[in-house]
Amino acid sequence: MFYTVDFNTVAQEFCTFYYQQFDADRSQLGNLYRDQSMLTFETSQLQGAASIVEKLVNLGFKKVVHKITTLDAQPASPSGDILVMVTGELLIDDESNPQRYSQCFHLVPEGNSFFVFNDIFRLNYA
Template sequence: MADFENIAKQFVEFYYKSFDSDRTSLAALYGQDSMLTFEAAPCQGVASIIQKLKDLPFEQVQHQVSTLDAQPSNAQGGILVIVTGVLLVEEEKRPMSYSQTFQLLPREGSYYVFNDIFRLVYPAA
């Protein structure tokens, strides 16, 4: 498995584990120039992104990853990570499909999330 694929896999495991236990801990994974577009609502910077995630209308949430794809995104070590999966939210009996795309960029020997786009995917028919 190529290095970027290992990194993508480790990132995705860590990201959703953190998200599902304590969303505010994700602050460490973003930067001031990070962008999040969550269901078409855009925000930028650690503070805005964490506020957006905290404001989501659920307390308990569980992400189940179905597919994970990764590709190098530039010559400087950036990695594109695309996840499809299922979201289980406390009040909802019915799980929802989602798709999330990240671009990870190198930062101080590790990586941070530069791009983050989340969308629910509704059944086609």
């Protein structure tokens, strides 16, 4: 199958940008989502950029640092959608023990860019 974009490169660049922005100022992530976007964060399900950003901003911690362990990407449709699966660790505030997480993004092309159509986040407990 022929793809006009390198989905692995798009996924890598997206995740680098997403987590850097999340760790620096997660209130600025709204431009990555649209009104039809959905976030499942643990047990909460939200739809729309404003609701998603409100959830992310009010998570109850000030500082967070994400570290990607694995990143896998696949084409998700003939339209150019990309499915991205991330596992990693995050440090919250001044904790010294990282928490493991998994996150899945469904990226949809829009013009020369992509937006997050679906975002599923889970902490992975031992």
